[in-house]
Structures are given as C-alpha cells and as structure tokens.
Amino acid sequence: MYNYQSVVFDLDGTLLNSRHQILTENKAVIQNLQSTKVDIYLASGRPHQLMLPYANELGLETPLICCNGAYCFDAKSKDIIHGRPLDRNSLSALLTFCKPLDVAVRIISPKHIYLYQAAPSFQQMSEWERTREPNGVPTYQQVHEEQFVSFAQSLTIYKAVVETKDLAVLKALQTYCDDHELNFTQSSQTMADITTLGTNKAQALSQLLQAKSYDVVDTVAFGNYSNDIELLVSAGLGIAMGNSPLEVKEIANIVTTHHDESGIYDSLCLYF
Known part of the structure; x- marks a missing residue:
C-alpha cells in the first residue's frame, strides 16, 4: 500500500500535451486526488503568470514552483516566497x-x-x-x-x-x-x-513541504527534461515521461508514456 502525500508535475512536455493543454483524464484524476487531501504542486521553468491559468483550471491552492525553483508564488496572497534572485x-x-x-x-x-x-x-x-x-x-x-x-x-x-x-x-x-x-x-x-547556483525544483519543493512537516520521499514527481532531474531523483517516486531524453529516463524510477497519451492518469491510478 502506497501512502504518498503529494504529487508534483512539470508543465511543458509533462502535464501539458503538444497543444499546451491538460488531457481530460489527467485533469479528472488530479482533481479526484485533491478531494482525498493529496497536495498537488506545479513546478515549471515558467514564471507564475504563465502557470496560473493551469493552476486555476485544476483548482489548485498550493504555491507554484516557478522558474525552476528560483521562487515560489502564493496565488492566494499574491506573495513571492523562497525567492532566489540573480545577483x-x-x-x-x-x-x-x-x-x-x-x-x-x-x-x-x-x-x-x-x-x-x-x-x-x-x-x-x-x-x-x-x-x-x-x-x-x-x-x-x-x-x-x-x-x-x-x-x-x-x-x-x-x-x-x-x-x-x-x-x-x-x-x-x-x-x-x-x-x-x-x-x-x-x-x-x-x-x-x-x-x-543551487536553484532547482527539488530544493523549492522541499522548502514548501517542510512548512507542512512533509517529506520529499512521500512525493510522486513527474518530469521530462534535464531541469526535472533533481526533482525526479529526490522524490519517493520519480516518473519520467515517454518523450523524455535517455538521461532523464535512466534516473527515474519508472517511465510512463508520451505526454500526448494517458501515462499520468495510468500512473496515478496505479499508485493512489
């Protein structure tokens, strides 16, 4: 029996298909997880302005991990938290x-x-x-x-x-x-x-989880490119998309299907 407390998704090439959309089946399973008190996070290279439409579509209230972890954005307070600006x-x-x-x-x-x-x-x-x-x-x-x-x-x-x-x-x-x-x-x-230096999605997620007394090992992470590697390695279960390059697939625990297919849905149904 698995007991994961949170799931984190990269956006482009992972949760979003080739048309920059969230597949209907993926949206449904994510919203079902939220109803069971599983925390859902988005972690992207995008800034918060380009992430908010998807967070709103999913009904998320968790902070957004933006710019590969350079800052997190609280959509409710409109505050930037854990910021690591460039010198x-x-x-x-x-x-x-x-x-x-x-x-x-x-x-x-x-x-x-x-x-x-x-x-x-x-x-x-x-x-x-x-x-x-x-x-x-x-x-x-x-x-x-x-x-x-x-x-x-x-x-x-x-x-x-x-x-x-x-x-x-x-x-x-x-x-x-x-x-x-x-x-x-x-x-x-x-x-x-x-x-x-030292900025990545994993360190940003860890800071967010610490505030809730959660641990990264109790997290499932989905990603597809080199800016997801630290996240996939640190998570309790790191899942690479089928469209990922070989070096990402090799460090993941499992590899699911292409981001235009239902691999996220299938994986979440298996582990939750």
Missing part, C-alpha cells in the same frame, strides 16, 4: 558575455519577461498567452536594448533564458556559468535557463 552584478556580466554571441536572451522579473531580440519560443508563448488571456496584460515585454540592460541592473530578476540553434554557443554559455558559479540548465535542445 545583479553577475547578471550584468552575463549579458556582456552574451552580447557578441548569436543568442537571444530574456530576463524574468516578478511582473514581466523582458527581451529585445525575438526568438521562436517567444513567438509561440506570446501567441499562447494572447489566446489564453486575450484581455490580460502581456507577460512578455519587448524593449530596447538600453531598457533591457537597465532593467537587468535595477529590477529583481529570477532567471535569464538563453536561446540559440548554435550548440557550440550553448556549450560556451554553460562553461561560462560553471566558471562564474551560475546554475545552467537546458530546458530544450536550443534553450537554457540561468539561475542562482
């Missing part, structure tokens, strides 16, 4: 390093995502946001380069995102981050997240 001097130096490279950079503050170069993922996410919240204030804000640099130096920034098709540039950025004590985590083949 402004480190961020400014990173932007200086990125300037001559073929890389698009965006920075994430508590209110907006700022960028001055468009990138494919920016177009996709901004279109999704317009469709989902047509009357809302856009989270993405395209600004002039001077404004971008000014915001990086003056605002609280929790994460920088770098995007390029040049894998050599991504490797150079990873080396830079390793040398300058920054956390570099790839979130896709062409994108990586840069946060304060």
